[in-house]
Amino acid sequence: MSSIVVKDNMLTTHRKQQILALLKSQGQVVAKDVSRQMGVSEDTIRRDLRELAQEGLLQRVHGGALPSSPAIADFAGRERLTPDGKSAIGRAAALMVQPGQVVILDGGTTARQLARHLPADLRATIVTHSPTIAIELIHHPEIEVILIGGRLFKHSVVAMGAAALESIANIRADTFFMGVTGVHPRAGLTTGDFEEAAIKRALSHAAAETFVLASSEKLNAASPYSVVPLAEISGIITESSTDPALTEPFEKLRIPVIRA
Amino acid sequence: MSSIVVKDNMLTTHRKQQILALLKSQGQVVAKDVSRQMGVSEDTIRRDLRELAQEGLLQRVHGGALPSSPAIADFAGRERLTPDGKSAIGRAAALMVQPGQVVILDGGTTARQLARHLPADLRATIVTHSPTIAIELIHHPEIEVILIGGRLFKHSVVAMGAAALESIANIRADTFFMGVTGVHPRAGLTTGDFEEAAIKRALSHAAAETFVLASSEKLNAASPYSVVPLAEISGIITESSTDPALTEPFEKLRIPVIRA
DNA sequence: ATTTATCGTGCAATTTCGTGCAATGTCAAG
DNA sequence: CTTGACATTGCACGAAATTGCACGATAAAT
Numbered sequence: 001m002s003s004i005v006v007k008d009n010m011l012t013t014h015r016k017q018q019i020l021a022l023l024k025s026q027g028q029v030v031a032k033d034v035s036r037q038m039g040v041s042e043d044t045i046r047r048d049l050r051e052l053a054q055e056g057l058l059q060r061v062h063g064g065a066l067p068s069s070p071a072i073a074d075f076a077g078r079e080r081l082t083p084d085g086k087s088a089i090g091r092a093a094a095l096m097v098q099p100g101q102v103v104i105l106d107g108g109t110t111a112r113q114l115a116r117h118l119p120a121d122l123r124a125t126i127v128t129h130s131p132t133i134a135i136e137l138i139h140h141p142e143i144e145v146i147l148i149g150g151r152l153f154k155h156s157v158v159a160m161g162a163a164a165l166e167s168i169a170n171i172r173a174d175t176f177f178m179g180v181t182g183v184h185p186r187a188g189l190t191t192g193d194f195e196e197a198a199i200k201r202a203l204s205h206a207a208a209e210t211f212v213l214a215s216s217e218k219l220n221a222a223s224p225y226s227v228v229p230l231a232e233i234s235g236i237i238t239e240s241s242t243d244p245a246l247t248e249p250f251e252k253l254r255i256p257v258i259r260a
Numbered sequence: 261m262s263s264i265v266v267k268d269n270m271l272t273t274h275r276k277q278q279i280l281a282l283l284k285s286q287g288q289v290v291a292k293d294v295s296r297q298m299g300v301s302e303d304t305i306r307r308d309l310r311e312l313a314q315e316g317l318l319q320r321v322h323g324g325a326l327p328s329s330p331a332i333a334d335f336a337g338r339e340r341l342t343p344d345g346k347s348a349i350g351r352a353a354a355l356m357v358q359p360g361q362v363v364i365l366d367g368g369t370t371a372r373q374l375a376r377h378l379p380a381d382l383r384a385t386i387v388t389h390s391p392t393i394a395i396e397l398i399h400h401p402e403i404e405v406i407l408i409g410g411r412l413f414k415h416s417v418v419a420m421g422a423a424a425l426e427s428i429a430n431i432r433a434d435t436f437f438m439g440v441t442g443v444h445p446r447a448g449l450t451t452g453d454f455e456e457a458a459i460k461r462a463l464s465h466a467a468a469e470t471f472v473l474a475s476s477e478k479l480n481a482a483s484p485y486s487v488v489p490l491a492e493i494s495g496i497i498t499e500s501s502t503d504p505a506l507t508e509p510f511e512k513l514r515i516p517v518i519r520a
Numbered sequence: 521a522t523t524t525a526t527c528g529t530g531c532a533a534t535t536t537c538g539t540g541c542a543a544t545g546t547c548a549a550g
Numbered sequence: 551c552t553t554g555a556c557a558t559t560g561c562a563c564g565a566a567a568t569t570g571c572a573c574g575a576t577a578a579a580t
Binding site: 009011012013014080082083107108109112116129130131132133134135136138139144145146147148149150151152154155156157159163164167170 | 288314315316317319324391392394398405407408411424427430
C-alpha cells in the first residue's frame, strides 16, 4: 500500500506550491486525486485552484486544472507564492525594466517580489542598499548588482547613514522603485523612520524616474516622516483588485496609477 | 522520549537563528510546533516570525512561515555542522575580538564561521564587504554592522571595485581577519582573482593588525595574485590538527602561528 | 433526456492572528 | 542597594482566515 496519507501539518501556501509542482510534473491536476493525496477535502483543493487561476498561474477546467500556458508552467514551478497574491505588483514592475537600464531597488517585500520576477534574460544593472535583495539577484545570469554600503539598520536590513548617502550621490539611474508605508494625496510619500526617509529621498533624486510600489492598504495612509511630495514621482503601481475609490484622489492629481 | 525541552538560557537572538535553521532544514516552520519545541508561547514565535519577515529573511504565511527565497535560505540558515576544522578556526578567532573593537571580516566560509562564534554579549563593530556575513550578524544583539558597498562579484558574493576601495579608505579598524587561497613563505598571501587581491590589500592596510585564517591545505600553497607579503601580517590562525611541518616555515620567519 | 459528476456559494466550527496589557527580567543611573 | 526606564514574554479577547459540509446550479456522459 503506497498511498498512506501523511496527515501532518501543511501550510496552506505550501499546499498551493505543491499543486503547482504537481501541475508542472504531470501536465494536469485532478481535484479529487489531489485532495486525497494531500489529505484535505475537495472543496479546499477547488478553492486553491480557483485562487491560483485568479493569479493566472493555471487554467481551470472541469475536474481539475491545466497549465495556463506552457511558458508559465516552467515559471510557476519555481514561483514562490505570496499569501495574498501581491506578487502581481512586483511582476508588473519587473516588466517595466528595459534592457540596459540602471534601476534602483528599495528594500522591503514588494521590491523583493520585483527582483524575483526579473526575466532571466534581462541584461540590466540593479542598485540596492538591501543585502537580502542583492543576494536574491546573485544567481541571475545577466544582472549586474551594485550594493550600496553603510551602517546596517537592523530593523529593515538596509544600509543607512552618511556612507550610504555619499555612495548614492555618485549614482545616476534610470528608475527607482520605492516602497513606502504611506501614500497620501496631501502628505505625499511617507515612512516610519526618519533616516530611512532621507535614504529614500536620496535614492529618488538619484533616478530620473521614481515609481512607488504600493499595495492597496498603503494608499491614502500617512506615516510620520515625509520622503518626497507626490509631484516628484512618475507613477504608483498597485494591484489590479484595488478599489478605484482609493486611487481616484491620485488620478485627480494627474499621478499615473498603474494597476498590475 | 526524544522531546525533552532544553530549558536553558535562550537568548532571543539565538531563537531567531534557530527558527531560520529549522526553516532551512525543513522548508517550512509551523508556529505551534516551534513554540512547543523551544518552550515559549506561540505569541512569542509569532512575534519572531513577524520580525524575521520584516527583515526579509522569511515569508510569513497563515500558520507559520516559508523561506523568502531559496537563495536567502541558503545563506541565512545555519548549515551542517563543521565539515572540517574551519569551525574551530572561526571559534578561536572570534575569541580574539575584544569589546569595543572595530573588526574587518573578509568574505568566505571561514570568516562566516568566525561571525557565528562571536559571543552573544560582545559589543563590537564588524565591517564587511560580504552581504552574506552582514546578514549572518543581523541578529546579534550587540554587534554593529558596517557594510562596504560596491559592484557585487558573483563568484564569491562580495563587494568589489572602485566604490568599495573608496569606502575602505575611510576606515581605520583594529583587526582584519583575512581569508586567502594560499599562504606561502616566499609568495606571501595570494588569491585567485586580481581585483579581489586589491580589496584584501586595502582591507589589510585599513586595519592595525591582520590575521590570516588558513586551514591546513592553504599553507605553503600559492595562487596567481599577491595580496601582501608575510611581513605585513600579525599571525596565522590554523586548526590544531595541522601537521607541524606545515607551519614550521612560518615560525622560522617569526610569523606567529595560532593553533585553534 | 436523464443520470452522474463537478462546481460555486452560504454557513458554521475551528484555528490562527494581532493588539492591548500586565508581569517579569535587565541594565544603568542615582 | 535602590530606583526607574526599557525590553521581553505570556495571557486575554476580538478579528480574520481556513476548512469542511450542505444544497442548489451547472456541465459532462450515456
